[in-house]
Amino acid sequence: MRFVDEYRDADTARALAARIEALCEPGRAYKFMEVCGGHTHTIYKHGLEDHLPEAVTLVHGPGCPVCVIPMGRVDDAIHIAEQPDVIMTSFGDMTRVPGGRGSFQDATARGADIRMVYSPLDALKVARDNPDKRVVFMAIGFETTAPSTAMTVLRAEAERICNFSVFCNHVTIIPAIKAILDSPDLRLDGFIGPGHVSTVIGCRPYDFVARDYGKPLVVAGFEPLDVLDSIHRNLVQLARGRAAVENQYARVVPWDGNRKALAVINEVMEPRPHFEWRGLGFISHSALQMRERYAAFDAERIFQIPGGRVADPQACQCGEVLKGVLKPWECKVFGTACTPETPIGTCMVSSEGACAAYYNFGRFSRARVREATRT
Amino acid sequence: MTADDRTVPARHADPLAPGRELRVLERVERSRRRKARVREELITLAHGAGGKATRNLVEAVFLESFRNPLLEPLGDGAVAGELAFTTDAFVVTPLFFPGGDIGDLAVNGTVNDLAMCGARPAYLSAGFILEEGFPVADLRRVVASMASAARAAGVDIVTGDTKVVPRGKADGCYVTTAGVGVVDPGVRLGASAVRPGDLVVVSGPIGEHGVTIMLARGGLDLEADLVSDTLPLNGLVARLLDTCPAGRVRCLRDATRGGVATVLNEIAEASGAAVVLDEDAVPVRPAVRGACELLGIDPLHVACEGRMVAVLARDCADAALAAMRGHPHGAGATVIGRIADDPPGLVLLKTAFGGTRIVDVLVGDPLPRIC
Ligand code: SF4
Numbered sequence: 001m002r003f004v005d006e007y008r009d010a011d012t013a014r015a016l017a018a019r020i021e022a023l024c025e026p027g028r029a030y031k032f033m034e035v036c037g038g039h040t041h042t043i044y045k046h047g048l049e050d051h052l053p054e055a056v057t058l059v060h061g062p063g064c065p066v067c068v069i070p071m072g073r074v075d076d077a078i079h080i081a082e083q084p085d086v087i088m089t090s091f092g093d094m095t096r097v098p099g100g101r102g103s104f105q106d107a108t109a110r111g112a113d114i115r116m117v118y119s120p121l122d123a124l125k126v127a128r129d130n131p132d133k134r135v136v137f138m139a140i141g142f143e144t145t146a147p148s149t150a151m152t153v154l155r156a157e158a159e160r161i162c163n164f165s166v167f168c169n170h171v172t173i174i175p176a177i178k179a180i181l182d183s184p185d186l187r188l189d190g191f192i193g194p195g196h197v198s199t200v201i202g203c204r205p206y207d208f209v210a211r212d213y214g215k216p217l218v219v220a221g222f223e224p225l226d227v228l229d230s231i232h233r234n235l236v237q238l239a240r241g242r243a244a245v246e247n248q249y250a251r252v253v254p255w256d257g258n259r260k261a262l263a264v265i266n267e268v269m270e271p272r273p274h275f276e277w278r279g280l281g282f283i284s285h286s287a288l289q290m291r292e293r294y295a296a297f298d299a300e301r302i303f304q305i306p307g308g309r310v311a312d313p314q315a316c317q318c319g320e321v322l323k324g325v326l327k328p329w330e331c332k333v334f335g336t337a338c339t340p341e342t343p344i345g346t347c348m349v350s351s352e353g354a355c356a357a358y359y360n361f362g363r364f365s366r367a368r369v370r371e372a373t374r375t
Numbered sequence: 376m377t378a379d380d381r382t383v384p385a386r387h388a389d390p391l392a393p394g395r396e397l398r399v400l401e402r403v404e405r406s407r408r409r410k411a412r413v414r415e416e417l418i419t420l421a422h423g424a425g426g427k428a429t430r431n432l433v434e435a436v437f438l439e440s441f442r443n444p445l446l447e448p449l450g451d452g453a454v455a456g457e458l459a460f461t462t463d464a465f466v467v468t469p470l471f472f473p474g475g476d477i478g479d480l481a482v483n484g485t486v487n488d489l490a491m492c493g494a495r496p497a498y499l500s501a502g503f504i505l506e507e508g509f510p511v512a513d514l515r516r517v518v519a520s521m522a523s524a525a526r527a528a529g530v531d532i533v534t535g536d537t538k539v540v541p542r543g544k545a546d547g548c549y550v551t552t553a554g555v556g557v558v559d560p561g562v563r564l565g566a567s568a569v570r571p572g573d574l575v576v577v578s579g580p581i582g583e584h585g586v587t588i589m590l591a592r593g594g595l596d597l598e599a600d601l602v603s604d605t606l607p608l609n610g611l612v613a614r615l616l617d618t619c620p621a622g623r624v625r626c627l628r629d630a631t632r633g634g635v636a637t638v639l640n641e642i643a644e645a646s647g648a649a650v651v652l653d654e655d656a657v658p659v660r661p662a663v664r665g666a667c668e669l670l671g672i673d674p675l676h677v678a679c680e681g682r683m684v685a686v687l688a689r690d691c692a693d694a695a696l697a698a699m700r701g702h703p704h705g706a707g708a709t710v711i712g713r714i715a716d717d718p719p720g721l722v723l724l725k726t727a728f729g730g731t732r733i734v735d736v737l738v739g740d741p742l743p744r745i746c
Contacts, residue, residue, distance in 0.1 A: 010729030047730020096421075109417035224728045329396055335403030340738035341427045342414065351671060361732040364718050365397055369731050 007223030008046065016228050017051040023235040024055040031057045031187065032234055033324050035177060036194035037064030037352025038222050044361035046224040050370075056231065059186070059324035060357075062176045062280065063194050065141040066093045066350035067322060070276045071310035073169055074099025077138050080167060080303045081112040087130060088167075089123040090138035092116040093350050098343055100310040120152035120166070127156070127164035136299045138167045144196040146170040146288060147261035150268035153290070153297045167299035168290050171275060173197045174205050175286035181213050185325045190234035192227060193219035195249045200265075202257025203247050210243040221249040268294055278346050279312060279319025318345035321354055328358040335359060404720065411435045423744075425632025425678075426737035448565060448645075451488040451629065454558055459494030461485060462553035468744045470513065470547055472591040474584075474602025477550055478520030480680055480746055483607050485554040486528045487629040490609040491683065493564045493616060494556030496528060501535040502551040507542040517548060528607035530554070561621045566645035568625040573714040574692045575650060576685045578611060578699060579604065579707035580658040581635050582677035586666045588745050597669065599662035606681025611705045615685065618698035623691040629683045631746060633737050635711075636675035638684050639722045640736045650722040652712035652734065675724075676737045678745050686714065 024030065034040055040060045043049065049058065062068060074097055081088035081104075088104075095104050095116065104114045113133075117123045120137050127135035139149040149166060156164045173194060180186065193206060198219045209217045216237040220230035230248045237244060247253055268291060275287030290298035299305075312318065315333045320326040328334055328347065338344040340356055347353035351360075411434035421428040438446060445453040452461030465481045482499065489496040501521065505514065525532050532552075583604040590597055608629060615624060628638040635657075639650045659667075659674045667674045681704065687695050692710065699705035722734040 005727075008728045010727065013729050044732060045726075046728040047724075047726045047732045048728065050730040051728075105419045105421065106415070106417070109415070109419045224730075327396075329399045329403075334399065336406040339407075341421075341431075359403075360735045360738075363400060363403060363733050363735075364721055364723065364731075365400060366731065367393070368717065369723065 007221070007225040009225065012225060013051050013228055016225070016232055017053075020056065020228070020232050020235060021053040023232070023239050024053055029055050029057065030189045030235070030238070031059055032190050032192055032231055033059040033061045033180070033188050034192040034227065035061040035063040035173070036192075036196070037067065037350065037354075038196060039192055039194075039220065039227055040064070040354050040357050041352050042222050042224055042227055044357040047361075048224050048227060049362075050366060051228060052231070059188065060321070060328075060354035061180065061324055062277070062322040063142065063173060063197070064322075064347070064350050064352040064354070065145070065171070066097055067318065067346040067353045068171060068176075068277045068280070069094075069097060069140060069169060069346060070278045071099045071312060072276065072308050074103070075101055075310060076305040076307060077167055078102075078104065078107045078112065079306055080136055080299060081107055081114050083134070083303060085133050086113070087126060087133045087135045088112065088114040088138060089117045089126055089135060090114070091118075091140065094138060094140065096343060097346055097349050120149050121155070124152050124156055124161060124164055127161050128159075131163060133163060134302075135164050136167050137164070138169065140169045142171055142173050142194075142197045143200040143265065146265045146269065147200060147258075150264045153268050153294055154264070156297055157294070162296070165297045165299040165302050166290060168269065168288060170269065170288040171277070172271070172286055172288065173201070175283050176277070176280070177206070177209065179280060179283055180323055181209065181215075183323050183325070186323060188215060188324075189238060190215050191217040192230045192234070193217045193245070195219060195221050195226075195253065198247075198249065198253045198257070200258050200261045203245050203253065203255050204257075206245045210245050214243045216243050216246070218246040218248050219253055221252065267291075276309065277322075279316070279322050281319075313344050316345045318347050318355075321345075321347050328355040331355065335363070408720075421738075424737060425637060428738075429632075430736075450565065451491040452494070454492050454494070457558050457560065459489050459492040459556040459558050460553070461488040461492070462551065463488060464549065464551040465746055466546070466549050466744050467588065467746050468546060469591055470517065472603055473587055475605040475680075476517055476520050477548065478517040479524045479605045481550040481552045482521050482524035482528065482530070482532075483605050483680060484631070484746065485552040486530060486607045486609055487681070487683070489554050489556035490607075490612040491564070491627045491629050492556070492558060493562040493612070493624075493627065494558045495613065496530045496554055496556040496609050498533045499525065499530050499552050499554045501532050503535070503537045504545055504549040504551075505537065505539045506545040506547050507539060509547050514548065517550070524607065528609055559616075562616060563622075564624060564626050566626050566642045568622070569642060569646040569648055569686050569714055570625070570688070571648055571714050571716040572689055573625055573686050574689055574710050575639070575652070575712040575714065576687060576692070576696065576699070576708055576710050577630070577635060577658065578608070578683045578685070578705045579681075580660045580663070581630065581679050581682055582659060582663045582667065582674040584680040585634070585677035585745055586663045589670070590666065597666055599666060601660070601662050604679050604681040606704050608681060608683050608704060611683070611699060611702045614698050614702050614705075615695055618694050619687065619691040623688040624695070625686040625688065627683055627685050630679045632678050634674070634676040634678055635682075635684055636673065636722065636734045637736045639734065642684075642686065643722050644720050646714070647719050649715040649718050649720070650712055651715050652722065652724045654724050654727045656709065656711045658707055658709055658711075673734075675734055680746060
């Protein structure tokens with residue numbers, strides 16, 4: 001695993017941390033948002049904040065695919081799963097996401113056949129193996145996972161697998177970043193740009209962040225040194241009074257993205273006029289739906305789904321957390337009513353959710369621990 | 376301003392935030408120590424995963440009704456005078472996997488639970504729940520493994536029971552075992568004996584059983600040269616107890632479902648101490664590490680069936696480690712951390728990256744039916 005260790009070296013981190021500290025203007029506080037939940041996970045899992053000077057704060061963003069699924073869509077999926085002869089499939093992360101009538105886990109205990117898969121192709125295999133069942137794949141995720149969903153639909157069509165359909169919940173990252181930038185509650189100095197999404201969409205779509213909002217955005221990889229490097233590059237730009245889009249993750253992310261992947265998405269899916277994001281409300285053109293031409297594989301057309309909007313629980317402040325306005329622990333129910341076993345909001349469910357990351361990895365006083373190690 | 380407020384860096388725009396964060400953290404820990412409750416109306420797979428949901432179920436349903444002083448510590452087995460007693464059920468799928476099968480697991484699991492109480496395992500029982508249509512040849516294979524595992528561990532299987540259920544009402548073959556063993560006078564192990572300054576040792580590389588099962592189920596497009604770590608640990612424990620003066624081995628736990636992380640959390644909680652681990656010191660084979668990276672699982676959460684966690688007084692650690700390493704089932708024994716007094720009840724990990732994080736028990740179930 002050398003290729004991983006190289007990006008986790010403590011000495012390199014300390015050297016980079018010193019340069020970060022040197023770049024901070026005395027008396028100034030910096031706030032950077034990591035858009036992507038994968039980064040949030042990396043930050044907490046490796047204890048990255050221990051390397052940051054007090055002046056730098058990281059704010060967790062909305063890029064967690066599970067976190068943004070609204071209650072109503074979970075209910076719709078469970079409704080489909082409870083139809084006769086249906087096998088519902090989805091990623092393991094979805095298992096505990098609460099809807100208005102409980103989670104997949106609860107629906108399974110009531111008798112629904114909901115299976116965890118590692119990819120949409122696995123779901124297609126379930127369809128192939130169970131020709132007398134109707135197999136539905138609940139697709140979630142940003143542009144990162146949309147291509148494999150789209151490919152799977154094309155494969156199903158080519159193989160004439162008629163008992164397979166997709167319940168499409170793919171969302172797109174750019175409108176979410178715009179919504180954050182337009183949110184009056186938050187003052188950010190720059191962005192740690194999403195890595196995986198950018199392998200598909202490339203770096204150009206972020207141009208508006210620098211051009212229209214004057215903020216640096218540095219696309220970053222998922223190892224802790226990548227994230228630290230991205231923070232460093234943000235600070236270098238700020239010190240020079242610049243704002244540009246940079247690609248720290250060039251070993252994986254091509255500047256222009258992956259045209260083939262984009263073409264596949266475009267073949268099978270089209271933007272939805274509106275989609276509800278958990279906690280953020282309706283954002284226009286922020287999600288994808290199946291094109292008419294693939295209606296035969298579109299669960300939303302095959303099944304009568306209630307499609308109701310279910311209000312988030314009163315206590316839930318996921319919206320504020322997803323926008324980075326509140327730190328996870330600032331939510332009133334954090335860690336008491338809302339825990340990973342009994343989540344009220346989605347941010348407590350996914351390993352990429354900010355509340356879960358803080359609860360599972362960061363639920364202690366860093367200062368106290370630092371004191372203790374010093375003595 | 377309280378003392379706590381002063382020790383916290385001003386990483387927040389809101390100058391009152393650090394104190395508030397500490398208060399929230401305290402509230403969260405208090406609520407974690409609240410009496411366990413089962414809110415669900417139906418059993419879900421999470422209740423069997425060995426994590427928090429299992430714990431809640433055991434405390435709120437079983438302990439609540441059965442409560443007695445022997446059960447209360449919720450250890451690997453009960454110890455009454457010189458007698459140790461334990462039981463375990465096995466539902467692993469697939470039944471046969473690289474390095475073992477449900478038969479080895481069933482014998483080793485119970486032998487190990489007894490060994491963790493400091494007992495010398497003596498007799499086992501075996502119960503079989505078989506599904507109509509299960510091949511007799513497979514049953515013979517399972518039973519042959521049980522016989523050879525029992526021989527290897529030096530125990531006899533002296534009683535048993537068989538039930539058959541209609542097709543579809545079980546999955547092939549489930550096995551339960553119970554066991555009794557003898558505890559030498561003077562041997563008293565338990566999390567409450569753990570003291571700040573003690574060292575935390577594992578007996579070998581972790582996570583091999585869990586990852587082997589995961590790969591054996593296929594569908595992951597991953598291949599690795601891995602076999603289950605299923606082993607009897609009674610020989611290793613006997614050697615350890617012989618080496619260390621009475622009371623210097625504080626606590627032994629085998630890291631099955633929920634992995635090393637779960638065991639350490641139970642120790643931290645029961646002792647009110649902190650466990651501080653060093654990520655670089657935790658032995659994980661590259662194949663296990665690679666698979667865990669890919670699947671986004673922490674090796675500390677992956678089950679082992681032949682590895683134990685030992686908490687040892689510092690003054691006997693060198694001798695203990697040498698003794699363990701001299702035993703074939705403890706060749707990879709190594710110190711992975713220590714017991715500290717703060718933060719009470721938590722397991723902290725010094726990451727290879729130079730940071731600090733919590734290691735919590737597993738929530739949910741990435742992998743049902745691992746043993
Ligand atoms: S603690 Fe729970 S309810 Fe509050 S923001 Fe986090 S996930 Fe949402």
